[in-house]
Amino acid sequence: MLVFKFGGASVKNAEGIINLGKVVNKYTGNQLLIVVSAMGKTTNALEKLTKAYFNQADDVNEIYEEIKQYHYNILFELFDSTDPVFDEVANTFVEIDWMLEDEPHDDYDFIYDQIVSVGELVSTRIVNAYLNKINLKSQWLDVRGYIHTDNTYREGVVQWHKTKESILHHIPALLEKSIVVTQGFLGGTSENFTTTLGREGSDYTASILASCLNAESVTTWKDVPGILNADPKYFEDTIKFDELSYTDAIEMTYYGATVIHPKTIKPLQNAKIPLLVKPFNDPSAAGTVIKEDGHNNFAKPVIIIKQSQVLLSLSAKDYSFISEDHLSEIFRLFAQSHIKVNVMQTSALSFSVCFDHDEDRFKQLLQSLSEGFKAKYNSGLMLITTRHYTPASLKELTVGKTVLLEQVSRNTAQVVVR
């Protein structure tokens, strides 16, 4: 049994969905479970809608209409207007219609998950209908009944025991009958509310399903030839890695290589299931295989860029040394604000920490820190991490930039630059 994952970029338009059909058509001899993300940048648009609704802004309907129109335009390119998929999609959007009619609930993260999840619910309806249209027999599965999480909205924690039981109880029988198409990124609570697994979490969904079902492999179909030594959006002369070990891949994603969600690898490593990263526009290309004995000599350093970083420096209000008690209080407040630390450094009188800029969470953090600490910060920074670096490659990366923080170990160098 194979698990495929198609991300937003691969299904961003009608052409992408037609291409998905062609890829799937090459694997008809296998049992196939297909995980699909929201189309194109729909999750970003739904995030914008959630914020507008929560703040009761004037442009709620305008944002929502644009999202619906984008999906209907794709539907009109793929289907006859009498196709039942139009009703399926309309009935899915109704979940948002109902929410928007009411006053917003005061838990932003809860509302976020109920609205943003519609992106995946709609995209899977469209993909499922298209596969059936081209005679690839397929059924739509609501993943929220199988991936059980706690109620940490926007970062649902998977309840593995219950999840495995549900998956094994139903999905193998479904796979014997046809292809199964389901949503990435989503989970469900015991009260039947929707959770999401963290941005870009569809790779993780594929990994959860594959590990519970003991799949032969997982393939994530991407807009790149495989895993490269650096993001081609920022670097020209990249090289593709044919193989990586699970550990190499975990390290890359931990430091922020966005090509794979960081939680994806561990469940696959535990079950020894290979992860293939392949280009969706060239399905027969080898891509990158991530497996236990994946070997790489790193002919070029791995470079990972993280944009929109904040560098915050904290010191005690009474100018005392930064103590363990201070650090434990700082970390508690970071955890409370759901902010993950990317790099940190301590000196006698200050503690510097670099993290992704999330406006609302940062505001909350600064507020909670203000009682005990003096805070200074810079935003709009870039964090460059390089593994298997050489001194020359490190120097080249920082040419023309101001280095605000630097941390170098034997294998890994991290610099925060402006």
Ligand SMILES: Nc1ncnc2c1ncn2[C@@H]1O[C@H](COP(=O)(O)OP(=O)(O)O)[C@@H](O)[C@H]1O
């Ligand atoms: N080391 C890397 N190798 C390949 N792609 C990378 C790397 N680091 C970042 N990327 C980016 O990851 C993108 C693909 O991942 P992503 O956008 O999450 O795909 P999808 O959402 O379609 O699953 C590429 O377009 C590329 O810009």
Ligand SMILES: N[C@@H](CC(=O)OP(=O)(O)O)C(=O)O
């Ligand atoms: N649609 C979600 C989940 C996801 O994984 O998407 P993608 O596969 O396009 O990165 C997001 O954008 O966060």
